[in-house]
Amino acid sequence: MKEMENLSSKQVFLSDTELFYTEKVNEKSAEISGEEANHLINVMRYKVGDLVNLTDGKGKIYKAKLIKIQKNTAWAEVVEFVEYQKTNENIRVFVPNLKSKDRMRFLIEKLVEIGILNITIFDSKRSIAKGGNNEKWEKITIAAIKQSLRAFLPNVYFEKSLAKIDFSNQIVLIFDQNAETYLSEIMFENDKNYSLIFGPEGGLDESEMNLHNSTKIKLSNYRLRSETAIIFAVSKIINL
Amino acid sequence: MKEMENLSSKQVFLSDTELFYTEKVNEKSAEISGEEANHLINVMRYKVGDLVNLTDGKGKIYKAKLIKIQKNTAWAEVVEFVEYQKTNENIRVFVPNLKSKDRMRFLIEKLVEIGILNITIFDSKRSIAKGGNNEKWEKITIAAIKQSLRAFLPNVYFEKSLAKIDFSNQIVLIFDQNAETYLSEIMFENDKNYSLIFGPEGGLDESEMNLHNSTKIKLSNYRLRSETAIIFAVSKIINL
Structure with missing residues (x-):
């Protein structure tokens, strides 16, 4: 299982941190599909039980545990999440x-x-x-x-x-x-x-x-x- | 003959100004060879009598008049030059x-x-x-x-x-x-x-x-x- 960084302290910015993008994520669960899933499953070879960093592109970064992987889709349970402030919006x-x-x-x-x-x-x-x-x-x-x-x-x-x-x-x-x-x-x-x-x-x-x-x-x-x-x-x- | 910009006023920064680089230039004359000459002669099609902007990369920008063009070399007479201050050297x-x-x-x-x-x-x-x-x-x-x-x-x-x-x-x-x-x-x-x-x-x-x-x-x-x-x-x- 990949090591879990302490997201809450915002020390997530390690040089090897991988962040995945999905629109299908809420405070409880996530689904990763398409190219992102391909990268997660086939390139990075994440397995069920691994922790993964996700963003919805709407201000949150989630830490989630993979619970199911099929050919081209992965499902995860959200463990925790951090909400960010929008900056430079003006x-x-x-x-x-x-x-x-x-x-x-x-x-x-x-x-x-x-x-x-x-x-x-x-x-x-x-x-x-x-x-x-x-x-x-x-x-x-x-x-x-x-x-x-x-x-x-x-x-x-x-x-x-x-x-x-x-x-x-x-x-x-x-x-x-x-x-x-x-x-x-x-x-x-x-x-x-x-x-x-x-x-x-x-x-x-x-x-x-x-x-x-x-x-x-x-x-x-x-x-x-x-x-x-x-x-x-x-x-x-x-x-x- | 290409139009001569007023170099002295430093208004040389027109979007279509061409600047050529040569090490062989002094306050009187210039020689352009190699790739720069190829670009000048064959791509930009400068002719004898045209004015050309040159820099030696050592702080001067010269305006020079082409006096002779051979296959892969051009010679010019310097008309005027501007000396620039070095900045950010530190x-x-x-x-x-x-x-x-x-x-x-x-x-x-x-x-x-x-x-x-x-x-x-x-x-x-x-x-x-x-x-x-x-x-x-x-x-x-x-x-x-x-x-x-x-x-x-x-x-x-x-x-x-x-x-x-x-x-x-x-x-x-x-x-x-x-x-x-x-x-x-x-x-x-x-x-x-x-x-x-x-x-x-x-x-x-x-x-x-x-x-x-x-x-x-x-x-x-x-x-x-x-x-x-x-x-x-x-x-x-x-x-x-």
């Missing part, structure tokens, strides 16, 4: 569709690891790649919360255009090389909502830049790739 | 060899874009991948300064072991999940030298952690991948 990051799928994957992974809960990928006027791939992005997102042992599954949305997004009650910050306000001049407050908008390789076009009530932010005197600018800015803002 | 980043080559490439690229000038890649006791690939890393580094329009080519060293490195006159910060000092508690001062040491997937081992006079730093309550932790920490520290 930060939304708007990511332009990037040409390179590798860079896109890497970017989403990093944003989730760093703790961004709201990511909107949009087709920018100058985006070369167009269209959403929600299924693929969700896979990356689930893998990243498992990696970083996070209890909340971020929302990754796709929008065809920035113009379709409702920015009411948001402080909108648009990152732009030609801006004169530096990020360090912005005081982030927990009780306000921030939408951070970044451009693609060729930059945002004028109509995208002219969203009402936005503040243009200069991040650097250097020319950063989109994903670098995004990860850099978010790292500056987020406290882990 | 920060050294120690990167453990990572298993994934993609993650390694991405990490080096991001560190260079963000402006780190001293990168030491080392075989950590628990590194799965071992050994250096200086030629490949230099390629990544050159590509990243061209991308970010930087005038300094960072030093990327390889060391077989942390134990071989001289940390005298350095404030050594070791990033460790179990540390109790947070990064935000460290006040970075420009006139002090900092060595930031990060562990590989499995963490640093005890002998690596016990470097004399090091401060252990906790970055996050979450489990970050090595490259995420490094990019995140460096983004917090560096001002662009």
Whole structure:
């Protein structure tokens, strides 16, 4: 039987801790199916009686004991669980569709690891790649919360255009090389909502830049790739 | 002839600016050869009379006029140049060899874009991948300064072991999940030298952690991948 870590003290962050994701878990019991079950049963070779860490992506991490394993599904009894506080909920990051799928994957992974809960990928006027791939992005997102042992599954949305997004009650910050306000001049407050908008390789076009009530932010005197600018800015803002 | 940007005002950071790297440039003339020449001549199709942006990686960016092009070499007359100040020279980043080559490439690229000038890649006791690939890393580094329009080519060293490195006159910060000092508690001062040491997937081992006079730093309550932790920490520290 795998050794049980002391979940309650939040010392779950060992380098070899495995976290599995399932929607089918409550305070008493859990069912793991699909790819997660395959990984649990066939790759990691968990057996009946083993303890497993689960998250529902809704704020809880469960410790559960496997009671039954069939071909592609495992069932478990919950032993204990910890409920986490949502953080950084007031930060939304708007990511332009990037040409390179590798860079896109890497970017989403990093944003989730760093703790961004709201990511909107949009087709920018100058985006070369167009269209959403929600299924693929969700896979990356689930893998990243498992990696970083996070209890909340971020929302990754796709929008065809920035113009379709409702920015009411948001402080909108648009990152732009030609801006004169530096990020360090912005005081982030927990009780306000921030939408951070970044451009693609060729930059945002004028109509995208002219969203009402936005503040243009200069991040650097250097020319950063989109994903670098995004990860850099978010790292500056987020406290882990 | 390509339009000449006003280099002196430092408004060179247009999204379509091309910067070429050559060691053979002085205040009067330049020679571009090898891959850079191939890109200039055959891919970008520059012609005699065109203006080209060059850097020597030693702090200058030159504007030069092409005067002669042969098969795989181009010669140019320097029209003007701008000398840049070195920044962040007091920060050294120690990167453990990572298993994934993609993650390694991405990490080096991001560190260079963000402006780190001293990168030491080392075989950590628990590194799965071992050994250096200086030629490949230099390629990544050159590509990243061209991308970010930087005038300094960072030093990327390889060391077989942390134990071989001289940390005298350095404030050594070791990033460790179990540390109790947070990064935000460290006040970075420009006139002090900092060595930031990060562990590989499995963490640093005890002998690596016990470097004399090091401060252990906790970055996050979450489990970050090595490259995420490094990019995140460096983004917090560096001002662009």
